[in-house]
Amino acid sequence: MGLVQGLTEFLPVSSSGHLVLLNHFLHFNTESAVSFAVMLHLGTLLSILFVYHAKIRELAAYTIIACPRGIKREGFQKAIWEDDRGRMVLFLIIGSIPTALIGILFKDVFEKLFSNVLCVSLALLITGTMLYTTRIIKSRTRKMGVKAALIVGCVQGLAITPGISRSGSTISAGVWAGLDRDAAADYSFLLSIPAVLGAVLLSLRDLSSLLERDYLILGSGFAFSFVSGYAALRMLLHFIRIGKFHLFAWYCWAVGILGLAGFFWG
Numbered sequence: 001m002g003l004v005q006g007l008t009e010f011l012p013v014s015s016s017g018h019l020v021l022l023n024h025f026l027h028f029n030t031e032s033a034v035s036f037a038v039m040l041h042l043g044t045l046l047s048i049l050f051v052y053h054a055k056i057r058e059l060a061a062y063t064i065i066a067c068p069r070g071i072k073r074e075g076f077q078k079a080i081w082e083d084d085r086g087r088m089v090l091f092l093i094i095g096s097i098p099t100a101l102i103g104i105l106f107k108d109v110f111e112k113l114f115s116n117v118l119c120v121s122l123a124l125l126i127t128g129t130m131l132y133t134t135r136i137i138k139s140r141t142r143k144m145g146v147k148a149a150l151i152v153g154c155v156q157g158l159a160i161t162p163g164i165s166r167s168g169s170t171i172s173a174g175v176w177a178g179l180d181r182d183a184a185a186d187y188s189f190l191l192s193i194p195a196v197l198g199a200v201l202l203s204l205r206d207l208s209s210l211l212e213r214d215y216l217i218l219g220s221g222f223a224f225s226f227v228s229g230y231a232a233l234r235m236l237l238h239f240i241r242i243g244k245f246h247l248f249a250w251y252c253w254a255v256g257i258l259g260l261a262g263f264f265w266g
Helices: 002-010 015-025 033-051 053-074 076-081 084-105 107-115 117-136 146-158 166-176 181-202 204-241 245-265
Strands: none
Touching (some): 015 107, 033 053, 084 107, 166 181, 166 245, 204 245
C-alpha cells in the first residue's frame, strides 16, 4: 500500500482511490484506514520536500527573515505584493483557506466515502475527464492571482474525495485558471504541504494510538511511499514538461470502469 500510495499520489490517478480499491478487492484490514492513509501521505510529503527543497527553503527564509524586514522598511505593498516570493506565500495562504474549511466541515462525509467502491470508481472517471480537458486548453502564461489561488484551493478541498486525484485536479484547475502547466504543477505541490500537515493534525489522536501497536507496519508503509513518491513526482514533472499530462486520463477511465465492474459483478 505504501508503494501504491507513492506511485499514485503524484501521478494524477488518485492515491486514495487506489487504496480504497485495494482494501476492498484484496480484503486488507480496513481498521483505522484513514489514519493509515494519512501516515502514507506523510511519506509522499517528504518526497515533495526533497524535490522542492530549494523553493521551500527560499520561501521559508523570506517569510521568517526578509518579509518582516521588508514590511518595516518598505511597507506591505512592496514587501509582499510586489515581491514574487511574497506573492507566492500569500497565494499559498489564500489557497489553503478553502481547503481547510472544506476538510474541517465535511471530514466525516469524506471519511465515509473511503469504504464506498461505487463512489470511488465514479470519481476516477471524473478525474480522467478533468485530465483530458487540459489537452484542449491552450497553455497560457498568466501570472498567479487571487482568483486562481482560490479556485485551486477549493478544488484541492474537494479532492479529499477518494477517487479525485489531488495533483490531477489541482493542476487541471490551475490550467483552467490560465496558468501554464509548469506553474500550475509547482503551485499544486507547494499547496499540498499545508494540506497534508493539516490532515495529520486532524488525525493525530488516532494516528498516535495506531503507532503504538503497529509502528513497524506504519514505518514500512511510510518508507515505501517516500521512495516511490519521489520517483513518481519526477516522472510527472517530466510528463508535464513534454505536454503529455492528459494521457493519464486513459488510466483513470480504465481503473474506474474496472472498479464499477468489480462492484456490480464481483
